[in-house]
Amino acid sequence: MKLNIAVLxxxxxxxxxxxxxxxxxxxxxxxxxxxxxxxxxxxxAAGIEETGDPLPEATLELCKKSDAVLFGxxxxxxxxxxxxxxxxxEQGLLRLRKELGLFANIRPIKAYKSLLEHSPLRPERIEAxxxxxxxxxxxxxxxxxxxxxxxxxxxTDTCTYTVEEIERIAHLAFKSAQKRRxxxxxxxxxxxxxxxxxxxxxxxxxxxxxxxxxLDFLFVDNAAMQLILNPRQFDLILTENMFGDILSDExxxxxxxxxxxxxxxxxxxxxxxxxxxxxxxxxxGKGIANPVASxxxxxxxxxxxxxxxxxxxxIDAVELSIKLQISTSDIGGGxxxxxxxxxxxxxxxxxx
Amino acid sequence: MKLNIAVLxxxxxxxxxxxxxxxxxxxxxxxxxxxxxxxxxxxxAAGIEETGDPLPEATLELCKKSDAVLFGxxxxxxxxxxxxxxxxxEQGLLRLRKELGLFANIRPIKAYKSLLEHSPLRPERIEAxxxxxxxxxxxxxxxxxxxxxxxxxxxTDTCTYTVEEIERIAHLAFKSAQKRRxxxxxxxxxxxxxxxxxxxxxxxxxxxxxxxxxLDFLFVDNAAMQLILNPRQFDLILTENMFGDILSDExxxxxxxxxxxxxxxxxxxxxxxxxxxxxxxxxxGKGIANPVASxxxxxxxxxxxxxxxxxxxxIDAVELSIKLQISTSDIGGGxxxxxxxxxxxxxxxxxx
Ligand SMILES: [Mg+2]
Ligand SMILES: [Mg+2]
Numbered sequence: 127m128k129l130n131i132a133v134l135x136x137x138x139x140x141x142x143x144x145x146x147x148x149x150x151x152x153x154x155x156x157x158x159x160x161x162x163x164x165x166x167x168x169x170x171a172a173g174i175e176e177t178g179d180p181l182p183e184a185t186l187e188l189c190k191k192s193d194a195v196l197f198g199x200x201x202x203x204x205x206x207x208x209x210x211x212x213x214x215x216e217q218g219l220l221r222l223r224k225e226l227g228l229f230a231n232i233r234p235i236k237a238y239k240s241l242l243e244h245s246p247l248r249p250e251r252i253e254a255x256x257x258x259x260x261x262x263x264x265x266x267x268x269x270x271x272x273x274x275x276x277x278x279x280x281x282t283d284t285c286t287y288t289v290e291e292i293e294r295i296a297h298l299a300f301k302s303a304q305k306r307r308x309x310x311x312x313x314x315x316x317x318x319x320x321x322x323x324x325x326x327x328x329x330x331x332x333x334x335x336x337x338x339x340x341l342d343f344l345f346v347d348n349a350a351m352q353l354i355l356n357p358r359q360f361d362l363i364l365t366e367n368m369f370g371d372i373l374s375d376e377x378x379x380x381x382x383x384x385x386x387x388x389x390x391x392x393x394x395x396x397x398x399x400x401x402x403x404x405x406x407x408x409x410x411g412k413g414i415a416n417p418v419a420s421x422x423x424x425x426x427x428x429x430x431x432x433x434x435x436x437x438x439x440x441i442d443a444v445e446l447s448i449k450l451q452i453s454t455s456d457i458g459g460g461x462x463x464x465x466x467x468x469x470x471x472x473x474x475x476x477x478x
Numbered sequence: 479m480k481l482n483i484a485v486l487x488x489x490x491x492x493x494x495x496x497x498x499x500x501x502x503x504x505x506x507x508x509x510x511x512x513x514x515x516x517x518x519x520x521x522x523a524a525g526i527e528e529t530g531d532p533l534p535e536a537t538l539e540l541c542k543k544s545d546a547v548l549f550g551x552x553x554x555x556x557x558x559x560x561x562x563x564x565x566x567x568e569q570g571l572l573r574l575r576k577e578l579g580l581f582a583n584i585r586p587i588k589a590y591k592s593l594l595e596h597s598p599l600r601p602e603r604i605e606a607x608x609x610x611x612x613x614x615x616x617x618x619x620x621x622x623x624x625x626x627x628x629x630x631x632x633x634t635d636t637c638t639y640t641v642e643e644i645e646r647i648a649h650l651a652f653k654s655a656q657k658r659r660x661x662x663x664x665x666x667x668x669x670x671x672x673x674x675x676x677x678x679x680x681x682x683x684x685x686x687x688x689x690x691x692x693l694d695f696l697f698v699d700n701a702a703m704q705l706i707l708n709p710r711q712f713d714l715i716l717t718e719n720m721f722g723d724i725l726s727d728e729x730x731x732x733x734x735x736x737x738x739x740x741x742x743x744x745x746x747x748x749x750x751x752x753x754x755x756x757x758x759x760x761x762x763g764k765g766i767a768n769p770v771a772s773x774x775x776x777x778x779x780x781x782x783x784x785x786x787x788x789x790x791x792x793i794d795a796v797e798l799s800i801k802l803q804i805s806t807s808d809i810g811g812g813x814x815x816x817x818x819x820x821x822x823x824x825x826x827x828x829x830x
Contacts, residue, residue: 246706251598267619267637272672280640281676285619288632315720320624324633350728354598354706368667372724376702 127431128161132192134185136170137215138405139415139463140198146417146467147196147424150443153474154428154436165192169222170200170215170405180218186225189396194427195226197400198420203407215405223263227393230295231261231370232302232426233402234388235377237357240449241457244382247354252380257360258306259377260299261370263391265291266321268367287321287366292328298392299364300336309340309361313349313369325366346373353377378402385416385456386448388423390430397430399423413462416454418444421470443473479783484544485518486537489567490757491767491815492522492550498769498819499548499776502795505826506780506788517544521574522552522567522757532570538577541748546779547578549752550772555759567757575615579745582647583613583722584654584778585754586740587729589709592801593809596734599706604732609712610658611729612651613722615743617643618673620719639673639718644680650744651716652688661692661713665701665721677718698725705729730754737768737808738800740775742782749782751775765814768806770796773822795825 133148135141148164155162167185168176176182180200189195200215222228236256242249270284303310312329314322326343333341344352346369352359353373357380365373378387387402401419409415422444428437452469453459461469485500487493500516507514519537520528528534532552541547552567574580588608594601622636655662664681666674678695685693696704698721704711705725709732717725730739739754753771761767774796780789804821805811813821 246600246603247598248600267635268670274672274676278676279642280638281672282636282638283619283671283673284634284636286632286634290631318620319635320626320633321635324626324630347723347727350702350724351731354728354731371699372702375699376706376728379703379706 127433128163129194129431130163130165130192131427132189132195133164133166134169134189134195134197135166135172136198136200136405137172137202138199138407138410140170140200140405142411142413142463143401143415143417143420144196144198146463146470147420149467149471150421150440150474151424153471154440157439157475158433158436160433160436169197169218171202171205173218174213174215178213180213180215181221181225186222189222189226194430195396195398196424196427197398199401199403199405201405201407222398223391226396226398227264228391228396228398229262229264229291230298230392231263231374232258232390232392233261233374233377234258234426235357235380237381238386238445238448241382241386244457246379246382247357251355252357255357255380257357257377258302258362259370259374260295260302260362260364261374262291262295262365262367264367266367268371285319285321285368287324289324289328292325293332294394296329296332296364299362300332300339303339303362304336307361308338309342311360311363312341312343313346313363313365313373314343315346316343317345321366329364349373350376353380383416383457384419385454386418386422388419388426390423390426392430397427399427399430413464414454415463416456417463417467418447418453421467439474439477440470442477443470446473446478479785480513480515481546481783482515482517482544483779484541484547485516486521486541486547486549487518487524488522488550488552488757489524489554490551490759490762492552492757494763494765494815495753495767495769495772496548496550498815498822499772501819501823502773502792502826503776505823506792509791509827510785510788512785512788521549521570523554523557525570526565526567530565532565532567533573538574541574541578546782547748547750548776548779549750551753551755551757553757553759574750575743578748578750579616580743580748580750581614581616581643582650582744583615583726584610584742584744585613585726585729586610586778587709587732589733590738590797590800593734593738596809598731598734603707604709607709607732609709609729610654610714611722611726612647612654612714612716613726614643614647614717614719616719618719620723637671637673639676641676641680644677645684646746648681648684648716651714652684652691655691655714656688659713660690661694663712663715664693664695665698665715665717665725666695667698668695669697673718681716701725702728705732735768735809736771737806738770738774740771740778742775742778744782749779751779751782765816766806767815768808769815769819770799770805773819791826791829792822794829795822798825798830
C-alpha cells in the first residue's frame with residue numbers, strides 16, 4: 127500500500143517521540159513491503175514561531191493532501207501565563223480537527239499485565255481490562271451557542287445534537303465493536319436530557335443493522351463509578367462530546383501510565399493519530415519521553431487502513447518491550463526515548 | 479435544643495435503617511439532654527400505595543413544619559418495568575427537593591482505615607482521604623429548557639446559571655471549608671463553557687470574603703482523573719449540578735462501601751438528610767441492610783444545627799463499630815441491621 131503521511135511533530139517532546147514513530151512505520155513499510163512517504167510541517171508553538179499561526183496554511187494543505195496525519199503534541203509554557211493571549215498553540219489542533227471534520231475521537235484503554243503495579247487501582251480489578259471509548263468530537267455543549275446576559279448576572283450554554291451527528295459516529299462504533307468483543311455501551315443521561323434521549327433512540331434504531339453486536343446503556347454518573355469498580359465489563363463505550371471528555375480522562379488512569387495511551391480522531395475523509403499525553407516541555411530534549419503512546423497511535427493509523435497484521439506487529443513489539451522493561455523511566459525502565467524506538471524498530475523488522 | 483424531625487422512611491430497606499437512625503438520635507437526645515420529636519409520613523412507593531401520590535400532601539406539610547427531614551430511600555421494582563408510568567416513586571424526592579428549595583447537595587467522602595481493603599483503589603492512594611462535595615442541586619442543564627425539533631431530527635438541552643444561584647451555594651461551601659482544612663476546589667470547564675466562566679468569576683469574587691480559605695480550580699475532565707490518582711489532595715469540591723452528579727458518584731467508590739455514604743441537601747429554610755444508597759428492595763426485611771449511611775446522615779443533621787459534639791459522638795461510635803467489625807456483611811461483618819443499631823445506640827449512651 128502507498129500512504130502519504132503528514133507528520134506534525136509540534137512542541138515539547140513532540141519531535142523526539144515522532145522520530146521514533148516514523149522510524150517504526152518505516153520498519154513496517156520495509157518488512158511488509160509498503161510505500162510510506164512522510165512529509166513534516168510545523169504546528170502549535172512551532173507554527174507560531176515560523177509563521178505566526180498555530181496552524182500554518184502550508185500545514186493544513188499538507189494534511190488535506192495526505193492520507194493521514196501523525197500528530198505529536200502541542201503547547202508551550204511561554205503561552206500559558208497569558209490565558210488571554212489571542213494566539214495560542216492549542217488552537218492549532220482545535221482548528222485542524224474542525225477543518226478536517228474529525229467527528230469521532232477513539233481512545234483504546236488497556237491494562238498491560240506487566241504494568242499493573244503502576245495503576246492506582248487494585249490489579250485484580252483491572253487485569254485484562256481492554257476497552258475503547260468512542261467520543262463524539264465536534265458537537266454538543268462544547269460547540270453550542272453560549273451567552274452571557276447583558277447585566278452579567280446569568281450565563282447559558284446550549285447542547286444540541288442532530289440525528290446525523292449521532293448516526294455517523296454510531297456506525298463507526300458498531301463496526302469497530304464487530305471486530306472486538308461485540309458489545310457497545312451507550313453512555314448518556316436519558317432520564318433527564320433530551321439530547322440523551324435522541325442518542326438513545328438513534329443508536330437503538332441503528333443497532334438493528336448490527337444484530338451481532340449487543341447494545342446496552344448506562345447513565346453517565348453510574349458509568350463514572352463502573353469504570354473504576356469493574357472496568358473489565360466494558361468493550362466499547364459510545365458517548366457524546368462532554369461525557370466522553372470526562373470519562374476518557376478518567377479511564378486513562380486505569381492502565382497506570384498516560385505514556386502509553388494512543389488516540390485516533392477520524393472523519394469521513396481525514397484521520398489524525400496522536401498520543402493523548404501533552405507536550406511535556408520539562409522533558410523536551412532530555413531523551414526521557416516515552417515514545418510508546420505515539421508509536422501505538424501509529425499502529426492505530428495502520429489499523430485504520432486495514433493493515434491489521436502490520437498494526438499487530440507494532441503492538442506485539444510494544445507489549446514485548448514493556449514485558450522486558452525496555453522502556454522509559456515513567457513505567458519503570460531505564461532506557462532513553464531513542465533506545466526504546468530502536469528496540470521496537472528492530473523487533474518489527476525481525477520479530478523474535 | 480428542641481428539634482422536630484420529619485421521618486420519611488420510604489421504600490425497600492428505608493424503614494429498617496431509619497429505625498436505627500431514630501434510635502441513635504434518641505440516644506443522643508438522652509445523653510446530651512435535647513428534645514427531639516419524630517413524626518413519620520410515607521413517601522415514594524409507600525406514598526403511592528397509601529394516597530396515590532409519591533409525595534402525599536400530608537408528608538409535604540409535615541416536612542414544612544419540621545426543623546429537618548430524615549429521609550430513608552425510595553424506589554420499588556414494581557415501577558421500574560414501566561419507565562413510561564406517569565407516577566413514579568422517585569418523583570417524591572425530586573418534588574420534595576424542589577418544594578423545600580434544597581439547592582445544595584453535600585456529600586462527605588472518607589476512606590476509613592479499617593475498610594481500605596474494600597476499596598477498588600490501592601490503600602496507599604486513599605488512606606486518610608477526607609473530602610466533601612458541594613453540588614448545586616436545583617439548576618443547570620438538568621433543570622434547563624429542552625426541546626426536540628418537530629421533525630425529531632435534532633434535540634437541545636440548555637444549561638443556565640445565575641450569579642445568585644452560584645453565590646448561595648458558594649457561601650455555604652466557603653463556610654464549611656473554614657471548619658475543615660480551608661481549601662475549596664471549584665470544578666468547572668471554564669476553558670469552554672460560559673456558565674463555567676460565570677461560576678469561576680463569581681466564586682473568585684466571593685473568595686475575598688473568606689481570606690483564610692484557599693481557592694483553586696480544576697477542569698472537570700482533569701478532576702475525574704485526580705479523584706482517583708490522588709483523592710487526598712481534596713478538601714472541599716464545589717461544583718455545578720451535572721458535574722457534581724458525575725463526580726460524587728465516581729468519588730463514592732473511594733471508601734469501598736456505598737453503605738457508609740451520607741448526604742445532606744440544604745436550602746435557605748429547609749434541610750434533608752439521607753443515605754446515598756437506594757431502597758435496595760432485594761434486601762428489604764432481611765435484616766442485612768447497613769444502617770450506617772443513614773446514621774451518618776443523622777450525624778450530618780446534628781452538625782447542621784451546630785450540635786458538633788453530638789455529631790462527633792455518633793461519628794466516633796460508627797468508626798469504632800467499623801474497627802471492631804460490629805457491622806453488616808457488605809463491609810465484612812456478620813451483624814444484623816438492628817444489632818449494629820443497638821451497638822451504636824449503646825456507644826452513644828455510654829462511650830467507651
Ligand atoms: Mg479532556
Ligand atoms: Mg447520580
